[in-house]
Amino acid sequence: MSPQPRRARGTLRGRFRTSLRSRAAVLIAVLALPLAVLTGLNAGAAQAAGKxxxxxxxxxxxxxxxxxxxxxxxxxxxxxxxxxxxxxxxxxxxxxxxxxxxxxxxxxxxxxxxxxxxxxxxxxxxxxxxxxxxxxxxxxxxxxxxxxxxxCDGTPDVPPTAPGTPRATTVTAHSISLGWSAAAGGDYPVAGYEVVSGGTTVASTTATSATLTGLTPATAYTYAVRAKDKRGNLGPASAPVTVTTVDPASDPTPPTAPGTLRSTGKTSATVALAWNASTDNVGVAAYDVYRNGTLATTVAGTATAATVDGLSPATAYTFTVKARDAADNSSPASNTVDVTTDDIAGAGKNLRVGYFVQWGIYGRQYFVKNLDTSGSAAKLDVINYAFENIDPVNLTCMAGVTKGTTANPQDPDQGTGAGDADADYARPMSASQSVNGVADDGWAKLRGNFNQIKLLKAKYPHLKVVVSLGGWTYSKFFSDAAATEASRQKFVKSCVDTWIKGDLPVYNGAGGPGTGAGVFDGIDVDWEWPGSPDGHAGNHYNVNDKQNLTLLLAEFRKQLDATGGQRKLLTAFTPADPVKVNQGWDLSKIFDSLDVANIQGYDFHGAGSDNSWEPNRAGHQANLYTDTQDPYPTHFSIDDAVKIYTDAGVNPRKLTIGFPFYGRGWQAVADGGAHGEWQSANGAAPGQFAEEAGTRGYQNLLSSVPNLTVYHDAQSVSTYGYTGAGGQWWTFDDAWSIGQKTAYLKSKHLLGAMIWEMSGDTPNGALMTALDNGLK
Missing domain, CATH: 2.60.40.290 (Immunoglobulin-like)
Structure with missing residues (x-):
């Protein structure tokens, strides 16, 4: 972020948040100047109405x-x-x-x-x-x-021809299905058709058929059809057809129940069904397929199979089918069939999710290219790009600004209005920073991290990339954006338009409608924390957040599905603290929308750069099991966190656990005969960056903390390092603890692992390799 980043996560107790990079402000200013000068060469006159x-x-x-x-x-x-x-x-x-x-x-x-x-x-x-x-x-x-x-010749567009006269293919008491022969394109191909009645468009379709519903029985309707090309030019209307809906009094006898409903296939988002045909004294007009008691899809009466889509992975559904005749008499329901959709990793496989931080290209000098050169990209399945903000005025997804966070982590407005369009899509990358070794020319509409992500995805087609919204510093306005149906619809639409459809605001010559299309494959919601006072200072929250989060996720699922094409991922970062879960996360409902929940598996203990968290005692930050020596009144562990979700009935194949690729440390830590475990301390140890005391990436920790002896606590499954009496004490993950944790998650049939965050690893991806090997 320019100029400061938002660090990863909120802590369990919500007392700590840090990470500033004031020195990056100078770097951003230097980088922005030459681009602004170059852009000025093309500024010229504003876009005008010249032909x-x-x-x-x-x-x-x-x-x-x-x-x-x-x-x-x-x-x-x-x-x-x-x-x-x-x-x-x-x-x-x-x-x-x-x-x-x-x-x-x-x-x-x-x-x-x-x-x-x-x-x-x-x-x-x-x-x-x-x-x-x-x-x-x-x-x-x-x-x-x-x-x-x-x-190019300046002549008017030639519109499509008129389609053939529509014909009624199925008529019921409340619906009319029409079909017609295709229109011929004029200057441009036909993109779709409009069904018109009385001068009003009553249906639009890209096919040569349409079904009009909600009609009045025993009533005559007149329809015509006209074609539209990809430029929006409308052709002349076809000849009209008049059709009368069925009078229910003409047929009071319903069809028989469909027989032997069965599942013939499934994916993570679909279930295929088949059944034996019903009989009727006149004829079956349609079959209605119900999912959990709600109408999911309707197929023509001659079909005895259907595929229900838009389903959530690793989720149990109950299906029934009813037949319906032209008089809209409905049959008794078929037998029920229960089907659980596949998870998104696939049978016997585990998901690997890694966060890439937007601001890593500055002080960390960690570029998208490093995901490739370290070998991590080949091992990852999903990359979460962190983080994007919420506009404090419009309550929409915010892009197109470069504004840094403030220096005080307790400032209620630390992240208000902040963002980094330069890092996202405007900064030209040099050849040495580029995935394909080719420098940006500085004129393309998509540069920066986003262009590099597209290059990385081209090299690794299996990779999915989602944009993470919020995080610790950018969660302030989630509560407001989720507060009403109207605000949720507006917020989600803006996020889908910006990050999925790629309508990036113009910034320094980059961006524009559709320029970011194809960068992201979904959205990750990092609301820290709904309904809780333990988020960043100044965060908005209220007692309705829990219900509103459920509705917000449902709105995201609805609008993401409406974009068409391959199913878009919807994931969330979720708490390990049972109090926070109870305050903001309805585990009985949110997984109807979510594909994956990434459970916090770290920051159980820490000192923090401002010593506002736990400065006086060293303790494990990512232990698998509760440490029996933990002196705190409330204990946290990965195992306890997982049980919160599985005990609530959540399918474990929707859950990943978080792995830290960084350490948290204290200084002046007493020995106490326990190598510093749970011993007294005097604040955060010096960090990787001066403004990030108490935090170091794994590689930096091993290379920059002298005389660090590494120990393994087999009982709690914790790795820690100690420099000796009165010295530094660090808690982190290494290959040993990663091996123990991956064995655990496989034994619990969890979906996989999530990493915060990739820049902490060694240049050759040692931790990622350990995690990958553990999940094989």
Whole structure:
């Protein structure tokens, strides 16, 4: 974050939070200056209403030919920014592009202006710096040329033709199903159809069929259909058809119950069902499939199979089916069938989740590339990108700002309005910082960590990346955003638009609609902590947070599912403290929406940079079992935390436990004959960074704390290091404790492991390797 980061986690008792990097403010300022200067070269006049056209010419050079597009501005104001799209003639390939940033996908070419020819004056053109390419194959004019979305020749769009006259395929008392023959595209392909009645659009579809529901029995309805192309051009309406819904009085006899309902397959998000057909005195019109007593899907009467989607992983569901005739008489229910969906890791496998911190590229000098070079990317399944903030005024997902946190971890406004668009998507990465070894040119719309994430995902197609919202310093406004149905819908929509659809705010020449699409595969909710006063100083909370969190997660699930395509992940960081669970997490309901809960497995004890937590006694931060020597009145352990969830009936295949790739330390720790365990101390030990006392990454801990002797507590399964009487005492995980914990989670059939956070590991990924080996 610029200039300071938000450290990982809230503590169990909520007394500590730290992590500042004031020195990074200077670095951000230095980095931002040259980019601002460069961006200014392309600022020119603002985007105006000038009309752009483009003309194409060919120059034959024998063994190759030159194809040139000259972009013209026929308007009365300058236009800044242009983009060409065209399709190459059959048999033509391109092996060189000039005066434009070109992307070639098959035969389709997309060209964005270069920084020096992006502004076209009124009445001017791109000459003498017009885009051109080297063509191989038969010279010819490309097809389907557009400039800024309009046809290159400036002529109006030709809309689609009229579809065929619609016909009724199924008619019931309350519904009419229509089908029609496809329309032909004009200048652009047909993207969908609108069903119109009385001049009003009553349905939209991308198919050549639609079902109108909620109709009145024994009533005549008239419909026509018109096509819409991908540019939004509407074609003429088809001839109309008039259909009368069924009169229920004409058929009082219901169908028989469907027989032998059974599951024929399942995934982590779907269940396939089949059944034996019902009979009816007139005919079965449809089958209604119910999930846990609620209508899930409807299929045509001739079909005796259905797939129910939008399900949660590792979750038990009960299904029944009823037949329905045209008079909407419903049959008795079929037999019930119980099905538990698969988990997202797969049978016999475990999930590996690792947090990558946005601000790691500064003081830690840990880049997305390091996930690759350390070998960790090949072993991880999910990367959580931490953290993004909530706009304090609009209560929406916030992006497009670079504003640091304040220096005081107890400042109630420490994270208010903070964020780091520069690190996210505007900072050009050098070749040495890039996954593919190629430096950013500084002009692309997507740079920084986000572009590197896309490069990493291209290299490791199995990887999923989710954006983590909140964290310790950015959870202040969750309660407000979740407070009402309207605020939840607004907040979630903004998050989906920004992080999933990729509509990033323009910042330093980067960003824009859709520029971040494909970076993230889901959303991770790190609300620390709902309903609890133990969050960061100044956090908003109230007694309704528990219910509102459940509703917020349901809204996230609904809107993520509505984006279509591959199921988007919805995960959460959840507490190990039973008090915090009871205050904010309804374990009986939240897993209807959540795919994974990452349970806090660390920060059980610590001193903290401001010594506001537990400065006077050293203790284990990530013990697997309760240490019988623990002198505190309340004891914490990973095993106790897991039991909170499994005792509440949560499927263990929805749970991961957290592993720290860092240590927490104290200074002036007495020996007490126990190598410093639970002994008196005098505050936090010096940290990896001056402003982060009491915390060091694993690699830094081993390399920078002299005379550290490592011990293993077999009873509690804890690793710790001690420099001797009156010295430093550190609690952390190593290969030994990781091996013990991974064996435990496999014995409990848990889904897997979560890591906070990846930069703490050694350059060759020693801890990640230990964890991976333990989960095999």
């Amino acid at each position: 752009l056209t483009a003309t194409f010419s060919v120059q034959d050079n024998g063994s190759w030919w030159k194809g040139t597009y000259v972009v013209h501005n026929g308007g009365t104001a300058a236009v800044t920014g242009w983009q060409l799209e065209f399709d190459l003639p059959p048999g033509v390939t391109i092996n060189g592009n000039y005066y434009g940033d070109a992307t070639v996908t098959g035969s389709h070419v997309s060209v964005k202006n270069a920084y020096y020819n992006g502004t076209i004056a009124a009445g001017g053109s791109t000459d003498p710096f017009s885009y051109w390419f080297v063509g191989n194959g038969p010279a010819g004019t490309p097809g389907h040329c557009t400039v800024n979305g309009d046809k």
